[in-house]
Amino acid sequence: MERRKIALWLPETHFLEMSTPRVLPQSKETLLQSYNKRLKDDIRSILDNFTEIIKTAKVEDETQVSRATQGEQDHYEMHVRAANIVRAGESLMKLVSDLKQFLILNDFPSVNEAISLRNQQLRTLQEECDKKLTSLRDEIAIDLYELEEEYYSSSYSQWDSADLSLCEAFHRRDSWASPGSSVGTACGSEDASGPVCQESGLGHLNGHSSNAADHP
Amino acid sequence: MANDRLRALEDVEKEIAVILQCAGNVVLELSKEKPNASLLDRQLSQFTGAVNRVESELSSQIRYLTQVATGQPHEGSTYSARKDCQMALNRAEYARVKLGELGRTCEVLLDPQT
Numbered sequence: 001m002e003r004r005k006i007a008l009w010l011p012e013t014h015f016l017e018m019s020t021p022r023v024l025p026q027s028k029e030t031l032l033q034s035y036n037k038r039l040k041d042d043i044r045s046i047l048d049n050f051t052e053i054i055k056t057a058k059v060e061d062e063t064q065v066s067r068a069t070q071g072e073q074d075h076y077e078m079h080v081r082a083a084n085i086v087r088a089g090e091s092l093m094k095l096v097s098d099l100k101q102f103l104i105l106n107d108f109p110s111v112n113e114a115i116s117l118r119n120q121q122l123r124t125l126q127e128e129c130d131k132k133l134t135s136l137r138d139e140i141a142i143d144l145y146e147l148e149e150e151y152y153s154s155s156y157s158q159w160d161s162a163d164l165s166l167c168e169a170f171h172r173r174d175s176w177a178s179p180g181s182s183v184g185t186a187c188g189s190e191d192a193s194g195p196v197c198q199e200s201g202l203g204h205l206n207g208h209s210s211n212a213a214d215h216p
Numbered sequence: 217m218a219n220d221r222l223r224a225l226e227d228v229e230k231e232i233a234v235i236l237q238c239a240g241n242v243v244l245e246l247s248k249e250k251p252n253a254s255l256l257d258r259q260l261s262q263f264t265g266a267v268n269r270v271e272s273e274l275s276s277q278i279r280y281l282t283q284v285a286t287g288q289p290h291e292g293s294t295y296s297a298r299k300d301c302q303m304a305l306n307r308a309e310y311a312r313v314k315l316g317e318l319g320r321t322c323e324v325l326l327d328p329q330t
Contacts (some may be wrong), residue, residue, distance in 0.1 A: 096225050
């Protein structure tokens with residue numbers, strides 16, 4: 001309650017200057033006002049102390065105390081003012097660091113832009129990866145078809161009637177599609193039927209190879 | 217770009233260092249028997265220029281933040297895109313591993329003596 005009263009008192013001019021009436025939460029507004037105050041105080045401190053050092057550097061002919069004492073006093077004063085300048089500089093650095101932190105957390109336009117850029121990059125990478133995997137799959141399917149044909153048409157294969165090779169699966173598919181056609185049934189039995197199987201199978205290669213491969 | 221403001225703030229930090237450097241050089245020059253007037257002028261103009269630049273840049277940043285900041289926390293994230301990308305990379309890695317195994321198996325079968 002008290003903070004709200006103080007906020008109403010102090011930044012009257014600030015409210016009058018702003019054309020669009022924005023209602024910031026109390027903490028954010030007081031925080032930004034404190035940043036302003038720190039900035040002004042530090043800059044003023046640096047300038048004042050610097051000008052005072054320059055003024056003190058002037059050698060006076062008439063001094064109230066002895067020259068040595070005056071010298072000692074001036075020496076000490078310059079030390080303190082120099083330390084003040086350094087402290088103000090340090091405080092400005094802290095202010096810059098706080099502003100950076102505030103920007104990163106609260107500057108929504110730049111945060112949104114950064115997020116969308118990152119999303120775009122990641123999505124591009126993912127699509128490229130998947131595209132390469134798909135092309136790899138297609139190439140391997142072609143090679144697998146040829147290998148299976150070679151294997152099942154050789155005498156080494158132990159052909160199980162329930163276990164269909166790719167070309168036999170294509171034959172079955174063709175016969176379901178067009179029952180009138182009578183292509184050789186046993187693709188895996190003899191070498192003679194191999195080329196026939198290859199001719200009919202290759203026509204459906206890329207479109208259906210994945211289907212056949214999915215059915216074990 | 218999002219980083220322009222942060223880069224501007226980094227330049228402000230360098231300017232603050234320049235302020236302190238110039239102030240120190242002026243005092244050092246004044247402490248000599250015969251101070252170099254041109255050097256003094258140069259350092260002094262550099263000092264005042266840096267102070268003005270720092271003040272204007274910081275107050276413009278604070279003004280921008282007054283216009284842009286709300287009290288709400290930002291709730292956007294890149295998590296979903298990152299997860300999808302990670303899964304795609306895992307798929308590629310898995311395919312690579314399987315192909316490697318296949319290759320080794322073929323090599324073993326082709327050269328049973330090695």
